[in-house]
Amino acid sequence: MKNNKWIVLFTLLMSIVLLAACSYGGGDETSTQGAEGEGEQAAEGEPQSGGSVSIPIVADPTFNPWHPNAYAESNVVNRVLFSGLTQTGEDLEPIPDLATEWETSEDELEWTFHLRDDVLWHDGEQFTAEDVAFTFNEIVLNETLGANNTSYFQMLQEVQVVDDYTVKFIMDSPVAALPAYLSFNTEIIPQHIFEGQDPWDLTSFNKENPVGTGAFKLKSYTSGQSVVLERNDDFYGDIALLDEVEYKVLADANTHVAQLLSGELSIFALDDLSAIDRIESAENVTVEARETPRFFWIIANQEVEKYQDVRVRQAILHSIDRQNIIDTVLKGYGTIADAGIAPALADYYTDDVTRYEYDPERAKELLAEAGWEDTDGDGIVDKDGEPFTIDFEIGIQGDLEAVSQMVQQYLLSTGFDVNLNAMEWNSMIQDVVVNRDYEMSLNWWRYPADPDLSAYMHSNSVAGNNIPAYQNPELDALLEAGAQTSDIEERKEIYIEAQKFMSEELPYIFLWYPQEAQVRVNSLQGVPDLAFGDALHHIHKWYIEE
Amino acid sequence: MLRFLVNRLGQSIILLLIVTIITFFLINLAPGGPSSTMRMDATAEERQAMVENLGLDQPVLVRYVDWITNAVQGDLGVSFNTSEPVTQRILERLPYTIELTVFTIIISVLLGIFLGVLSAIKRGKAQDHVINFFSVIGLSVPAFWLGLMLILLFSINLGWLPSSGVGSRGGEFSLWGYVSHLILPVLILTTTVLPNIVRFTRSSMLEVISQNYIRTARAKGAKESIVLYVHALRNALIPIITIIGMLIPRLLSGAVITEAIFGWTGIGTLIIEAARGRDYPLVMGVTVVITVVVVVCNLLVDILYSRVDPRVKNV
Secondary structure, eight states, rough: HHHHHHHHHHHHHHHHHHHHHHHHHHHOOOOHHHOOOOTTTGGOOOOOOOOOEEEEESSSSOOOOTTTTHHHHHHHHHHHOOOOSEOOOOOOSSESEHHHHHHTTTTEEEEEEOOOOOOBBBTOOOOOOOHHHHHIIISOOOTTOOOTTTTGGGGGGEEEEETTEEEEEEEOOOOTTTHHTSSSSSSOOOHHHHHHHHHHOHHHIIOOOOOOOOSEEEEEEEETTTEEEEEEETOOOSOSEEEEEEEEEEEHHHHHHHHHHSSOOOOOEEOOOGGHHHHHOOOOOOHHHHHHEEEEEEEEESSSSSGGGHHHHHHHHHHHHHHHHHTTTTTTTTOOSSSSOOOOOOTOOOOOOOOOOHHHHHHHHHHHHHBBSSSSSSSSOOEEEOOEEEEEEOOOTTTTTHHHHHHHHHHHHTTTTEEEEEHHHHHHHHIIIIOOOOSSEEEEEEESSSSSHHHHHGGTTTTTTTTTTOOHHHHHHHHHHHHHHOHHHHHHHHHHHHHHHHHHHHSSSEOEEEEEEEETTTEEEEOOOHHHHHHHGGGOOOOOOO | HHHHHHHHHOOOOOHHHHHHHHHHHHHHHHHSSSGGGSTTOOOHHHHHOOOHHHTTSSHHHHHHHHHHHHHHHTOBBOOTOOOOOOOHHHHHHHHHHHHHHHHHHHHHHHHHHHHHHHHHHHTTSHHHHHHHHHHHHHHOHHHHHHHHIIIIIIIIISSOOOSOOOOOOOOOOOOHHHHHHHHHHHHHHHHHHHHHHHHHHHHHHHHHSSSSHHHHHHHHHHHHHIIIIIIIIHHHHHHHHHHHHHHHHHHHTTOOOHHTTTTTTTTHHOOOOOTTTTTTHHHHHHOOOOOHHHHHHHHHHHHHHHHHHOOOOOO
8 A cells, every 4th residue: 555655656756857848848938048138239239259159060060161171161261261253242242342343245155253462371371363263264174083063164164264363163164153153152262282282181171270261260170069260350341240160060950959959059040940939039140031042842853745835834832821831830931933033132023923822613624735634533634544643752851741641741742642752861962963863852952152053053054963864945945045154134134035935934843932931049240142042151240249 | 818808809800790791781672772862853864963973773682792801991981971981970969878877887887886775775765666666757758859849948938957968078178068968968878777777776785685695795794885885785696797898889879869860960860861862881890989988888787797796607
């Protein structure tokens, strides 16, 4: 009897402890930092020098923007350590960085860039035109190296040194987007260190002691833990306000959120929006929706006959309630897309295109016009006795799986027999991107701040990133016209035309333009209204408000 | 004894060889190679250049022979993703995992044996039930959930402990900085390891204290504590050593989930990195090191048996 009492008592006690632990996951309590958080007035103080910020990265970085292993975690570091010829301005137009000004020849085949003469590498050497020529001629144009981002420079023939501080980019055909490309993960690396070396095996630079020209230089790096950068007092531009920038290597996304709320991290772009409510309710943290040049898409392999009919692609789009997916999975962080040029590119974006409302009935009509009807009453449309089956292959990352499951349900109810195969990311790349052995897939593109989407839908890019293998001379002509003029007014007209064409023909089955949920502790100020990656170009303006 | 050692060494080498062959071919058969870990928008040419740079255009068999030839000479190759020697990368990470293992094992063994003995001698009483209750909880609560809950409680709501990382090593040493980063990961690992030791100790002790010689020891008037800790425990130790011998390699091969949650830069996070990045040489290197750890631990356990129980002779 006595024993029983004990057992009852302890079980009760344990239940209380467990319940208490659970309720900490609930998320309506204020954190200790939040309680002493700053009010609105404090945010308007003068920028001050000092302090540091912490930024999460998911893996060890490679300090070389061109290295084939330099992924997103490296980009956010390299953008601060190194400089490009141009950088992304606050309105997303390219603005001067290492280059002070640039002009093109009449035929737009020669670009001349005038460089700053007051730039020092972090080791004290002078930066010159030779460094620019070396980076492009020896690294980017050397095909055996397979450097990152070379697809932007396929039309580049060579870079010529005119004098110590002037270079000429000689093009095979005009590329109006060149200044934008030069601001996107295409930073210059030092010739005096890389000359005569294998640029990928130079571990002393790529992994240990990078020498850049950026506003911050390397202070310390511990593999698997952190990269600490310190202010470069010899920087050619405005000297940074922060003393240090720390990148913490944290693989787990839940840890990012936990450290943001505990004040151990300062700023990042939130990938997994499931924690957004909790973050929005925290007092010491701000969430901002930022436009980014990205679009989500479904691709239907144009090598497969049934997807070549535009009515089938349109039917697919009419079947999907995209607003519902945006509201539920994306928590509202997105805008419906019917073409590829995102609202982030405000100069070029238009919503005056063919729109595809959620309309399953219209989808069925379009399918019937294309000869697909449910003749045997099994709920699946068929043609010549063949049911419409779709093999839908996606990679597991972020919210792709959740989105795809909803898409699958919508398509099923229209009458497509969809087999969803959510696979490990690398396997998906192998099937979809490398072997092109797929029927339908869902993913997204992030592109430089320029409306030139040739890399994704021009017929020349079928071996490249035109993964749906869509080929249409009309679209090709529009994309070429846009690439061949630097005149903004002229480009606007061309790209508005192109967007209308895209929305009618659906080379990609466009889904939405996602917004970035940028999370930031309130004490961090001076961050411009840009996507996180672009705001890093302006890190010298960031400061800590005590 | 010497013959036993030579024998075991021979077996171990064969085992190691088989493990490397299986691992090498498995990772190469897995869909998607290093070139598919590149960014989504890397072109076919960029991917092909990488394949050639890494020598992956050679047949798998040729690559295995190359690898094993270098490996027997102590060269585990160069990491695909960082171009650093694999041995160096492993040696950088190993100390952190050893640290976690040592603290976890010390706490778990001391506490585990004590609680196990207590639970056995109070069999059926309140103490026994309470200990059992917590053991079951410890065994069944998933580490990732408990880890996140503890971070929420101690780091975010109370602000007492850092939520992750190993602290600033190499900088100025502070005892609190060192200990505070260890507390949560060691706690999580202990909750998974401790119940095993408690339960094995309990059942092993229960068996021993019902033996005749224990009754004899009591009958000759030995003190109860001597009976328990000298006569009984020593004889109950063999199964306990076995389970500890199995737990140590499990911890040393990296408590993957715990290390990932707490951003602990040990072997566990290295395994994740290697597998995600399709870093074949690193996967192979880590596999070899873990296999060696398991083999050595088993050997030590066998040797310990004969120390604890002279009847066990490894001759």
